[in-house]
Structure formats: structure tokens, C-alpha cells
Amino acid sequence: GAVVSQHPSWVICKSGTSVKIECRSLDFQATTMFWYRQFPKQSLMLMATSNEGSKATYEQGVEKDKFLINHASLTLSTLTVTSAHPEDSSFYICSASPGTYPYEQYFGPGTRLTVT
Amino acid sequence: AQTVTQSQPEMSVQEAETVTLSCTYDTSESDYYLFWYKQPPSRQMILVIRQEAYKQQNATENRFSVNFQKAAKSFSLKISDSQLGDAAMYFCAYRSVTGTASKLTFGTGTRLQVTL
Numbered sequence: 532g533a534v535v536s537q538h539p540s541w542v543i544c545k546s547g548t549s550v551k552i553e554c555r556s557l558d559f560q561a562t563t564m565f566w567y568r569q570f571p572k573q574s575l576m577l578m579a580t581s582n583e584g585s586k587a588t589y590e591q592g593v594e595k596d597k598f599l600i601n602h603a604s605l606t607l608s609t610l611t612v613t614s615a616h617p618e619d620s621s622f623y624i625c626s627a628s629p630g631t632y633p634y635e636q637y638f639g640p641g642t643r644l645t646v647t
Numbered sequence: 648a649q650t651v652t653q654s655q656p657e658m659s660v661q662e663a664e665t666v667t668l669s670c671t672y673d674t675s676e677s678d679y680y681l682f683w684y685k686q687p688p689s690r691q692m693i694l695v696i697r698q699e700a701y702k703q704q705n706a707t708e709n710r711f712s713v714n715f716q717k718a719a720k721s722f723s724l725k726i727s728d729s730q731l732g733d734a735a736m737y738f739c740a741y742r743s744v745t746g747t748a749s750k751l752t753f754g755t756g757t758r759l760q761v762t763l
Contacts, residue, residue: 569690574738574754622690633699636751640691641691
């Protein structure tokens with residue numbers, strides 16, 4: 532149980548275009564989802580926290596107009612990178628929490644974004 | 648704000664031997680969760696072990712055990728009978744117990760190599 536999927540697993544886009552990444556909880560309802568960014572050989576950096584039906588809470592320094600997060604249902608959250616640039620190239624990981632004790636976070640497999 | 652420090656960027660262990668990964672953290676909270684996550688080359692985050700701060704007993708999961716020293720704010724991971732499949736990045740993480748949407752704060756990670 533507690534499976535989280537991400538789609539796509541790898542995406543290449545051209546500079547200036549937008550790309551959407553989906554995060555789905557497959558066998559539980561996720562009241563909270565988290566989006567992380569991971570640069571090569573570095574740790575995970577939390578970008579934002581989203582609760583179903585509410586606006587996402589962004590971490591300091593994360594551009595909310597550039598990284599649009601939508602948590603429209605209890606099983607789906609999306610991250611849209613708008614007007615992507617090469618510096619947005621990174622590994623994006625989502626996690627989902629069912630909102631019940633012990634509020635565990637279950638991680639998706641990640642999405643590698645390359646902006647050319 | 649909470650911080651998590653992993654002072655060992657890389658560690659190496661021979662197969663079947665025991666290795667200990669170090670983690671220290673800083674917090675003003677009295678109750679919280681601590682985790683060790685494994686990230687293999689696939690980059691899927693895998694929960695290794697969880698410790699609740701109010702529990703004095705050290706958590707154990709098969710070959711994995713922790714040494715939790717609350718006063719010293721130390722949380723080390725011991726891997727016994729190391730296997731080739733243990734080779735990965737290991738991240739120590741902290742999570743507050745306040746609220747259901749508590750975020751994880753990760754350390755910088757320790758890369759573990761397992762040699763024959």
C-alpha cells in the first residue's frame with residue numbers, strides 16, 4: 532500500500548515553454564502533498580506544501596508564479612513550471628501524506644526535467 | 648527553525664560488516680519525529696527507520712537500528728551485516744509533530760559505498 536506515482540518520469544522541454552508534472556496517490560487519499568527539488572548530489576529542498584482545495588504554501592525563495600501548484604483532488608497534485616529556463620533543470624520529487632497518524636510521507640519516484 | 652546536520656559526506660563499509668552513519672539536529676521542540684531515508688541510484692526515497700522523540704527505546708528494523716540521544720540531539724543509524732544493496736545515499740530527516748502538514752527537514756546526506 533501507500534503508493535505514489537509521478538508522471539512523466541523524464542521530460543525535456545525548450546526554454547520558454549511550460550511543463551506540467553503530476554503526482555498521484557494510488558491507494559490512499561492524500562490531504563497534504565509536498566513538492567521537493569533535488570539538484571545532483573544534493574539533498575531534497577522543499578518547494579511547497581499543498582492541501583487539497585487550498586492554495587499551496589511556498590517556501591521562502593520559491594517563486595510561486597513560476598512554480599504553480601494545484602491540489603485539486605485528494606489523489607492528484609500538479610506542479611507546472613512556467614516559462615522554463617535551463618536553470619530550472621532538476622529532479623522534482625513529490626510526497627503525499629494521508630493526514631492520519633503518524634502522518635507519514637510517501638514519496639513518488641521523481642521526475643527529471645531538462646530544459647534546453 | 649530546525650536544522651539537520653550530516654557530517655559524513657561519504658562512508659565505505661565492507662560487505663557483512665557494520666557501519667554507523669551520524670546525524671545531529673537542532674530544535675527547540677520537545678516532541679518530534681526523526682527518520683532515516685535511503686535513496687538508491689533509482690532516486691526513489693525509501694523510509695528506512697522512524698524514531699518518535701518521546702520514545703526512549705531506540706527503533707530497530709531488521710539490520711537497521713538507531714542510537715537516539717535526545718539530550719545530545721544525536722540520531723545515528725547503524726547498519727549491520729552490510730549488503731551490496733545497501734549502497735545508496737542516506738538522508739537523516741526531522742519532522743515536527745505539530746500539525747498534520749508538517750514538513751520534513753533533510754540533512755545533506757551520506758553516500759554509502761559497500762565493497763566486497
